[in-house]
Amino acid sequence: MTATTTEITVSAQGLLRRFGAHTVVDGVTLELKRGEILGFLGPNGAGKTTTMQMLTGNLAPSAGSITICGVDLLDKPSAAKAHIGYLPETPPLYRELTVGEYVDLAARLHRVPKGERQAAVGEALSSCGLAEVSKKLVGTLSKGYQQRVGIAQAIVHRPDLVILDEPTVGLDPNQIREIRNLIRTLGRDRSVILSTHILPEVESVCDRVVILHHGKTVFADTIDGLKKFHGGRIVHVGLRHPPAAGVLAAIPGVARVDTDGEHIFRLSFDDKADPTDALVRRAVEESWGLFQLVPAQTSVEEVFVQLTQKDEAAA
Amino acid sequence: MIITIAGKELKALFSSPLAWIVLTLLQLILSFGFLKRLDDFMQIQPQLMQAPNPPGVTELVVVPVYATCAVIMLFAVPLLAMRLIAEERRNQTMVLLISAPLSMTEIILGKFAGLMVFLLLIVGITTLMPLALLAGGSLDFGLLASVIGGVALLAACFAAVALYASCLTAQPISAAIIAFSLLLGMLLTGETASDGLRERGWTVPAALAQVLSPLKNFESFAKGTLDSYSIACMVMLTVVFLILSIRRLDAARLG
Numbered sequence: 001m002t003a004t005t006t007e008i009t010v011s012a013q014g015l016l017r018r019f020g021a022h023t024v025v026d027g028v029t030l031e032l033k034r035g036e037i038l039g040f041l042g043p044n045g046a047g048k049t050t051t052m053q054m055l056t057g058n059l060a061p062s063a064g065s066i067t068i069c070g071v072d073l074l075d076k077p078s079a080a081k082a083h084i085g086y087l088p089e090t091p092p093l094y095r096e097l098t099v100g101e102y103v104d105l106a107a108r109l110h111r112v113p114k115g116e117r118q119a120a121v122g123e124a125l126s127s128c129g130l131a132e133v134s135k136k137l138v139g140t141l142s143k144g145y146q147q148r149v150g151i152a153q154a155i156v157h158r159p160d161l162v163i164l165d166e167p168t169v170g171l172d173p174n175q176i177r178e179i180r181n182l183i184r185t186l187g188r189d190r191s192v193i194l195s196t197h198i199l200p201e202v203e204s205v206c207d208r209v210v211i212l213h214h215g216k217t218v219f220a221d222t223i224d225g226l227k228k229f230h231g232g233r234i235v236h237v238g239l240r241h242p243p244a245a246g247v248l249a250a251i252p253g254v255a256r257v258d259t260d261g262e263h264i265f266r267l268s269f270d271d272k273a274d275p276t277d278a279l280v281r282r283a284v285e286e287s288w289g290l291f292q293l294v295p296a297q298t299s300v301e302e303v304f305v306q307l308t309q310k311d312e313a314a315a
Numbered sequence: 316m317i318i319t320i321a322g323k324e325l326k327a328l329f330s331s332p333l334a335w336i337v338l339t340l341l342q343l344i345l346s347f348g349f350l351k352r353l354d355d356f357m358q359i360q361p362q363l364m365q366a367p368n369p370p371g372v373t374e375l376v377v378v379p380v381y382a383t384c385a386v387i388m389l390f391a392v393p394l395l396a397m398r399l400i401a402e403e404r405r406n407q408t409m410v411l412l413i414s415a416p417l418s419m420t421e422i423i424l425g426k427f428a429g430l431m432v433f434l435l436l437i438v439g440i441t442t443l444m445p446l447a448l449l450a451g452g453s454l455d456f457g458l459l460a461s462v463i464g465g466v467a468l469l470a471a472c473f474a475a476v477a478l479y480a481s482c483l484t485a486q487p488i489s490a491a492i493i494a495f496s497l498l499l500g501m502l503l504t505g506e507t508a509s510d511g512l513r514e515r516g517w518t519v520p521a522a523l524a525q526v527l528s529p530l531k532n533f534e535s536f537a538k539g540t541l542d543s544y545s546i547a548c549m550v551m552l553t554v555v556f557l558i559l560s561i562r563r564l565d566a567a568r569l570g
Contacts, residue, residue, distance in 0.1 A: 059568060060568050060569045077418070081415065092406075092411035093408065094323075094327070095406075109320075109411065109415040111316070111416060
């Protein structure tokens with residue numbers, strides 16, 4: 001496995017998709033290596049699902065190319081699809097089958113050899129916590145269990161690339177934790193693409209993040225890169241004897257000052273300026289009683305809101 | 316892979332009440348007709364014996380059973396086939412098949428094969444009735460084989476057209492209505508057009524119009540004359556609609 005950890009499992013270049021005159025996905029490029037988990041974010045209607053449908057061959061792109069484990073998806077769809085497991089937004093379940101029959105059918109459709117099938121089905125069922133309901137009809141299960149059946153279907157053929165469209169929707173907090181653990185386990189030796197609206201989920205499981213907005217990539221980097229996105233441009237300052245409000249804002253390079261209570265100030269800096277030195281010097285000279293100076297870690301939520309609302313204002 | 320999909324379709328058919336209702340009604344109607352005709356045949360048999368070269372029990376009793384079976388299929392196949400693609404679309408389960416390493420051709424052929432197995436089962440249980448006559452006499456096995464082959468080909472034509480109709484929509488009921496309209500329209504126009512054109516001496520257009528009318532092609536099988544052109548017409552119709560279905564699925568992906 002170690003030899004293949006740098007192998008690229010999915011590479012999509014300049015994906016474009018139009019529906020009539022409306023461009024839903026506009027030049028999305030992404031690349032993922034084995035062992036990486038990619039979080040796919042964006043407001044509703046940003047083109048996440050459309051992109052995933054293109055990556056899984058459910059929708060042909062208007063332009064662009066997709067390579068799955070070195071196989072061109074558009075040239076050799078069957079060979080490429082053999083490497084993919086896909087859970088769409090609505091799990092594709094046959095309600096009249098039992099859980100065991102359904103996962104077995106998924107294994108057959110993905111050409112799992114006869115001798116390995118039973119083991120593969122058993123493994124998928126147990127890793128999704130479905131072993132004890134395998135004889136129940138899919139249609140009688142609760143939403144959370146149905147979601148798990150959908151995930152079992154996506155991993156039964158041990159694909160190199162697992163694509164999950166909002167896998168934790170409709171699950172209770174315990175189930176969400178189980179699914180997250182499952183995704184982390186999958187991410188060890190495969191690639192996972194995960195779309196979600198739950199931003200802390202991305203922080204807790206993903207290695208990389210792509211944020212889409214109006215069909216365009218507005219952010220693509222690692223989680224660490226995301227946390228440094230502001231480049232230390234927000235600092236929380238604690239002052240025991242704060243000066244008048246205008247004084248802090250007047251320091252060159254400070255763009256905005258917010259107050260969280262009496263003594264803690266949240267300073268946003270201009271894009272390239274770093275007025276920390278000036279701030280500390282003034283604090284000492286004028287005895288503001290500086291007791292805290294913390295560069296803020298940016299949460300996914302902040303970046304998300306900033307990137308997807310900035311455009312809205314511009315548009 | 317085609318077998319996997321066909322098996323899944325059969326399982327789905329038998330887990331819905333529709334298949335059982337169709338089988339029951341079919342059996343009721345056919346056995347009633349069969350017994351009535353057999354009764355009539357027994358009554359007129361003494362007169363028939365006096366005629367030179369009289370028609371036998373196969374012609375008078377068995378062939379009409381298959382003709383009834385053909386007419387029932389005209390109504391039953393649109394209902395049996397409506398779910399094939401339309402319901403997968405409506406329940407959004409089509410994604411499972413399309414995401415799997417399968418070609419559109421395999422998906423369509425699998426669905427077609429599943430439906431055909433069911434329709435051949437109908438033909439099979441219909442055949443049990445004439446076979447019961449062997450207890451008290453003999454049959455014209457040549458004619459019997461010809462009419463069974465004809466009904467099977469007819470079923471294939473109906474199934475392909477109804478499968479195509481199911482590819483056109485995401486509503487099973489609409490699919491059934493489209494299939495029934497298509498079949499009925501084809502039968503009517505094909506039959507009248509081919510007769511009308513032949514009367515005017517336009518043999519080539521008449522021959523083409525005959526392709527559209529599977530019931531007309533079935534008639535030659537019912538007479539026991541194996542007409543290779545009729546066979547070709549029915550095979551052609553089936554293949555054309557299967558290809559149209561495959562193209563329809565591809566078109567949905569291209570959007």
